[in-house]
Amino acid sequence: MKLATFNCNSIRSRMDMILAWLRANEPDILCLQETKVQDHEFPAQPLLDDGWQVAFKGMKSYNGVAIVSKRVPDEIHFGLDDGGPADEPRLAWARFGNVHVVNTYVPQGREIDHEMYQYKLQWFARLEKFFAKHFTTDDLLVWTGDLNVAAEPMDVHNPKERENHVCFHIDARRAFAKTRAWGFVDVFRKFHPEPGQYTFFDYRTVFSANRGLGWRIDYILATPPLAAKAADSWIDIEPRLQPKASDHTFLAADFQT
Secondary structure (H helix, E strand, O other), X not given: OEEEEEEOOOHHHHHHHHHHHHHHHOOOEEEEEOOXXXXXXXXXXXXXXXXXXXXXXXXXXXXXXXXXXXXXOOEEEEOOOOOOOOOHHHXXXXXXXXXXXXXXXXXXXXXXXXXXXXXXXHHHHHHHHHXXXXXXXXXXXXXXXEOOOOOOHHHEOOHHHHOOOOOOOHHHHHHHHHHXXXXXXXXXXXXXXXXXXXXXXXXXXXXXXXXXXXXXXXXXXXXXXHHOOEEEEEEEOHHHHOOOOOOEOEXXXXXXX
């Protein structure tokens, strides 16, 4: 099973890039975030014409998640189900046989003193309860997507300057670590323990991708039984270097399932 994740930052703007990447790499599953489109306007037809299946939940201008796959999922669900805001355009959960895939776009948080930052921290706590409710660590489960946290100093090129950034602040890192500790292995780090590996390059920094000035905030995390089946994981930087690129790029992993 080849699985990939990509924050496309508007699927309508990035459809040609997505189709080209799918054709070149032929993943079994591609999880997308920030599709930024209402469901009735989602551009599904080009994917269907190329033989892909797609399930999605979105909204106007913001958020939005989708799961593109070679075959129809056996189950598909959207959103959290704990009685709080469901946030359906931020979470998609699909089952393919005995493999479960949870695709999330975690709230960014805006600023440390903004109410959305507290919402972000709560969202991680809610997600931990979601995993505990629906799964066990013996399940073949992937948690993937744009998680909007650089977990360690090595996951951002200038950590000393980012201590109060909502994607690196200590509280966000602790919240992420606690959710991850439920039972997830960082699949990319299993194969790449070295620093300087990034999935996000800010538009506001000139030639950030070319200069390696980035963040690793996109992840493929797996429960131990599935992580043990991982054969490789990699970041494909080339799409970020193309004209009209997303500010993120593709992260992928191979599993021998």
